[in-house]
Amino acid sequence: MRAIQITEFGGPEVLVPTELPDPEPGQGELLLDVSLIGVNFADTHQAENSYLAPSSLPMVPGGEVAGHTADGRRVVGLLSGSGGYAERAVVDPNLAYDIPDGVSDAAALALIVQGTSAWLLLRKTTRISPGESVVVHAAGGGVGTLAVQLAKQFGAGRVIAVASTEEKRKLALELGADAVVDSAAPDMTAALIEANEGRRVDIILDMVGGRVTDESMRALAPFGRLGFYGMASRELPSPVKLPNLMRFSTTVGGMWLPHAFLLPGDVVGQAMNELFTMVAEGSLRPILGQTYPLAEARRAHEDLRSRGTVGKLTLDPSL
Template sequence: MKAIIVERQNGANALKLTDLPAPEPAAGELRVRVRAAAVNRTDIVTREGRSGYAVNPILGVEIAGIVEQAEEGSGFAPGDRVMGLVNGGGYAEYAVMPADRAMKIPAGYTFEQAAAVPEVFLTAYQTLYWIGRLQPGESVLIHAGASGVGTAAIQLAKTLSRAKVIVTAGSREKLDFCENLGADVLINYKEQSFEKEVLAATDGQGVDLILDFVGADYWDKNLESVKKEGRWVLIGILGGIQVEQVNLFALMSKCVQLTGTLLTPRSDDYKARLTADFVREVMPHMAAGEIKPIVDTVFPLEEAMSAQTHMEENRNIGKIVLSVAE
């Protein structure tokens, strides 16, 4: 089968298209003929050798395709259209997926749309609800609102909680897109001080919840933006990992709950439980067209490096997808 592996950490030829044997499913797994795979920040971190947990030589953690092999009693059969998280191996013509992480693709979805669902929507759902405990009518600040996770989080927060959604993004185009998805307050972080805008939009109280993709650069501003006894979930480090002059007392005095998380290194059991909850709580809204995946650009598999570069340059609105097969 055709597959993408890491040749070197950086550069135009960092990723290599090669031929490898198709994987054999273990007990409890499906073998899937991959039709599309999506690109994620974790793929870039893995390529650069910084993840510390990648064991599969083939990149890619989410796919959409057609079941080729399935165990009896798995709930799936050959020919089923599925999407879901994989333990690496997504940038390939075939992949194995734990059956308890597979989700049936909603009617009318293309494989490219389906591939844009698992990682970002499960991450957004996890951070908003499992960790962030967002309640109906609360306020949430979503940084990188036009990113894959951002566009998912906006829709989830509005549809499931009728929350007040405040987003940051770096261009008018991205902010307009967020507004069309339901965002209530739009902040251009390149032109505005987002902490001042957040306080103005919340009567000086701050938000109940922050989804933080940025990390170090936003530490002080996020601390100003979060409400007393609010929640702050760190899910990205686009702005660095080292915070200078941290005032822990300021964090303590506001009684803020700060949680760091990543989805990829979570256990198989955690991902299975999260998937089951997502299918129950969110998939009906997707089937009804109330929540939708946002696809920015589709690249052919052999242009995986160009797809990752597109993400590194922050040019995307929504998901970047690789088309693996027609």
Template sequence: MKVVRLYEYGGPEVMKVEEDRRPIAGIHEVLILVQAIGLNYAEVQMRKGTYPYPLGLPAILGQWGVVAGIVVGIGDGVTHVEVGMSVITQVPQGSYAEYVVVPALFILPAPKEITPAQATALLTQGQTAYHTLKFAGRIQFGDTVLIHAAAGGVGSLAVQLAKALHAGKVIATVSTPTKQELVRSLGADIIINYSEPNWIQQVLDHTEGKGADIVLEMVGGQILEGSLRALAPFGRLVYFGSASASTEKWDFVNLLQVLENKSIIGFNIAHFLTSFPELAKEGLEHLYELVSMNRLNPVVKHIFPLVNASEAHALLESRQTVGTVVLQP
């Protein structure tokens, strides 16, 4: 089978497509024929060596990656999974492969209403969007929600979920004018280009000077600093990543701004899924319900063959993508 392996940190060119032995399901494990692999920006940072939790090299890419596929083998002790089932799952290590073996407890039936490529958006990106709003952001009826990078994998889902969770106003920011039509079609009330120097003032103008009740922030750098200024008193800024992080440092903010009765809440989806399994189960059930009601539609605009994973990474790193980027073996 083909895999994408990393021997050193660097640009997309360091990713190597290789042949590897097809794995075998062990006790309490399931073997999956992979149909789609959902990419996350954190994997770009892992490849570059800027992620806070570095990979041990060499390694097949895709730490806690999401795949959709078909069960083709089950190990001893597995009772709730059958060969032929269409499933989605998170792979603790090595999702960039034609076959993966995962613990049976990680297996979930795939929604029938969407494609395997769309299904990959639900586990990590969908759960991140849902729980940054509901659990970390504590969204209330009528809240104004500011969502950065709203055309991305998490952002495009968060715009739809904020509306479904009864936000009063959704302000979406994007990095280029070409992404505005997408977020408008997803239900955003106000759209701002955060590359414009006055984007903070635009947020304040659209909230009568108050600021947003919830800010979802994963860009980092100056956007993180500005987001605190655009946050309302007693508002919640949920910080769940930093696409602009460098090798030398992560993000730091002037904590004096917190003394203006503002909260910064950190969120890590991998930690959340392992520490709060019941809440994760509840979140996924709600996501499935919204999909079945056609109130949540994962956006997939970019699909690459597995062997072109380096091209997918290059596009993802260029910030020119919309929705979820998917690899198909």
């Protein structure tokens, strides 16, 4: 089968098209003929071995695929760390979800990581209450475009979208944001408070890191919460000083999707069912970005790292 393999860690240049044997499913596992592959920002960290879970070589990167089982089911699934950038992939049935009618493969891929991440950040990490203000950094990305919409669906009083281009900020307004902020604002604290009509904000969803995180935290209202789920800038924010959390009555929480599968009650399944229903009914609109041929995975990573992309990126193994 055709696949992308990494034999040394590094940037997008380490993603090399190759031919590999088909994967062999273990007992109870599902072998999928892959129709579409999801590309996540975490994949760029995986390629350079800077992700939360360490990688080992050689490796086929990628953690999510949509495809068909041998008996014809249309499934979207997560892989155990890697193996997604290929024509065939093996998934654990506990990490796979049947795609309902009315939801495309691309939309399902936009939901299984980005959609569930946005849902968890709002429902679990920051525990949104009706009427609260929500800041969404990277609002033009896969998580951001869904988080803007879900925040409104979950009763946010005011949604502030932060994005790097005029095109992304315009899209955020179309998706329901009440105000937008340029991610290059020289003083993010002041920009967020101004966008919230002079008031400090209740919730911030942040996957940027560095200066943006530091200045965003200073914009939190008493009992405000920051949900941290990535570090696209590859810059560490300042260490959180515990006395300051008490001084300002603020909370900082992290979210890593694999931990959601450890929660009782199939929380991810609950999120997927809710998200699938919203998409099928038309109340949630996954923003589908560019689809690249499988062999151009390097270009997809280059584009993603440049922060010039909008919405969910995918690879098509048939191209």
